[in-house]
Amino acid sequence: MKFHYVYILESDAYPEHFYVGLTEDLRDRLRRHNGGEVPHTTKFRPWRIKTAVAFGHRDRAVAFERYLKTASGWAFAKKSYNNGSRNIEQMLEELVKLARSLNEEEQRRIREHLTEEELVIFDILTRPAPELSQEERTEVKKVTRELLTKLKQLLVINWRQKSAVRSQLKLAIEDVLDAGLPRAYTPELYQQKCSAVFEHFYENFADLGVSTFAA
Numbered sequence: 001m002k003f004h005y006v007y008i009l010e011s012d013a014y015p016e017h018f019y020v021g022l023t024e025d026l027r028d029r030l031r032r033h034n035g036g037e038v039p040h041t042t043k044f045r046p047w048r049i050k051t052a053v054a055f056g057h058r059d060r061a062v063a064f065e066r067y068l069k070t071a072s073g074w075a076f077a078k079k080s081y082n083n084g085s086r087n088i089e090q091m092l093e094e095l096v097k098l099a100r101s102l103n104e105e106e107q108r109r110i111r112e113h114l115t116e117e118e119l120v121i122f123d124i125l126t127r128p129a130p131e132l133s134q135e136e137r138t139e140v141k142k143v144t145r146e147l148l149t150k151l152k153q154l155l156v157i158n159w160r161q162k163s164a165v166r167s168q169l170k171l172a173i174e175d176v177l178d179a180g181l182p183r184a185y186t187p188e189l190y191q192q193k194c195s196a197v198f199e200h201f202y203e204n205f206a207d208l209g210v211s212t213f214a215a
Helices: 026-034 039-044 058-068 071-080 088-112 116-126 134-154 163-180 187-204
Strands: 004-011 018-023 047-055
Touching (some): 026 047, 116 134, 116 187
Antiparallel strands (some): 004 018
């Protein structure tokens, strides 16, 4: 059986910094983090795996990773996974919070009139973000849909191993965000969003644009 691991990294150089991720290969993923191949974690290298949880089903692993990235999920992680230990009561608390979090996310997706794939990208672009008006939020939703459509068209078989395709993807992200994001986004925040969107696609979109969030 292929396992999917939700992992928490801790920076050796900056112990107060952590990173939550999802992978099928813990050893290779840690190598990429420490090799500077992941934009979000380059600054705080080297990293070590603090804990990891294996799932037999990817959809459950994706859901748990998203939960851990919420405020309540991270609070749970710090308490329950310290030194790799947890008890039955904590496990039950985790499941209740996870179910509540997923229900809230589904309701929010409906309110925002976005698909699950779109909602994830919208969150990347707006968390964090400057204070946006309703009109500007609508603009970001438009960018989200355009980005998803355009980038999926670029994803070919084994695209992660093809430097030319990766470069095309990065350039497309930069072009769409530069043209569509509201003026409230600073150049620094724009660069952060470009890196975050690319990392999201690298982690979650397989060949031919099939994502882990697609129904």
